[in-house]
Amino acid sequence: MAPELAAAAADLARAGVASPRVDAELLVAHVLGVPRGRLLLIDAIRPEELARFRELVERRAGRVPLQHLLGTAAFRHVEPAVGDGVFVPRPETELLAGWGIERTGPGALVVDLCSGSGAIAIAIADETGAERVIAVERSAAALAWLRRNTSAYPVVEVVAGDVTDPGLLSDLHGRVDVLLCNPPYVPDGTAVPPEVAGHDPAEAVFGGPDGLDVIRPVIALAGALLKPGGSVGIEHDDVHGEAVPELLRADGRFIEVTAHDDLTGRPRYATARRRWDSA
Incomplete structure (x- = not known):
């Protein structure tokens, strides 16, 4: 052979x-x-x-994505099904998921915004004792994959919703332990590989002129949803290594703002904790 x-x-x-x-x-x-x-x-x-x-x-x-041909994408210890209509989870996002997993204790309430295939949500369900994991996605096509991938995890609840809606999950204000998000963040017009351009949904890739159109409302939503001391992690483009941490600081409700690189040394995600006071 x-x-x-x-x-x-x-x-x-x-x-x-x-x-x-x-x-x-x-x-x-x-x-x-x-x-x-x-x-x-x-x-x-x-x-x-x-x-x-x-x-x-x-x-x-x-240049059909390898994961489409295999039918699944390897992600930590799980293999979510992927195909047309859903963003293929990347290895670098495993770092964000791992950071969230380390901060998810038994009985925790976790929110995964822009969930897509549900890779982060099912990794949380697979590796932690979280009591409830809420996976939010707005795309009808992606929701079909999300529901398929989370069906074997009773703790995961799928919510069809737009993360830019300030009223999203309003019944959970001040109750969430960990909030994670891998949003669309590539600045409009950026050249991307053929696998991305031809197969990943554009709405899951591009985040407006500066790539921050979704991240800004996600930060505001995180401030509302997290309980005091709760943790937030947001993936971003490698051009946002300073911008996203600064947005978290400017919000005023977060402490311990930290920038993280991926395994290639490029800026990849930012994390913070919700302040203990009512700011």
Whole structure:
């Protein structure tokens, strides 16, 4: 099977795929129904499997997202289903989810805004003793994926809503322990990879002229929803390393504002705690 893998990797490299060998291995493992780590134990591939593999490689070379071809996206210890109409969760968002997980104690109330596929929400449900996780999404297409992915997690409640609505979840004001959000934040007009431009919903990617059109109301909403001492984490574009922490400070209701980099050293998310007083 080595020649087939080498040929596939070469095709993907010529197409500009960032990780051609890894993608080829994941695709053939998917076709064979085995973990990628077991490929070394497989010497041959049946003709029908080879045909399917070549078909998937051709689609990947056409820059269809790998996750769409696999049907799922790996995210921490869960694999939410993804496809047309929903944003594919990225590895860097695992850092934000991990930060939130560390601050979610037993019985906690957690809110995941701009939930999309529900990756953050189900990771929280999977790894913590949260009593209630509310996943908010406005896109009808994304809601279908969100409901599918959260159906196995009874603590997760899906809410169809717009995070820019100041009245959203008004019955929870001052009650939320942890609020996380991976909003659309790419400034309008920014060049994005073909996988994003052709397949991720634009409303889940672009956040207005400066990329902050959704983040601003999310910060205001977090200030209303969080209980005193509650935690907020918001992912942002790498051009927002100073802007988002400053917005949190300027709100006046947050302390311990902290900027965080991703694994490549780029600014990626900002966190804070709700003040203990009534400001």
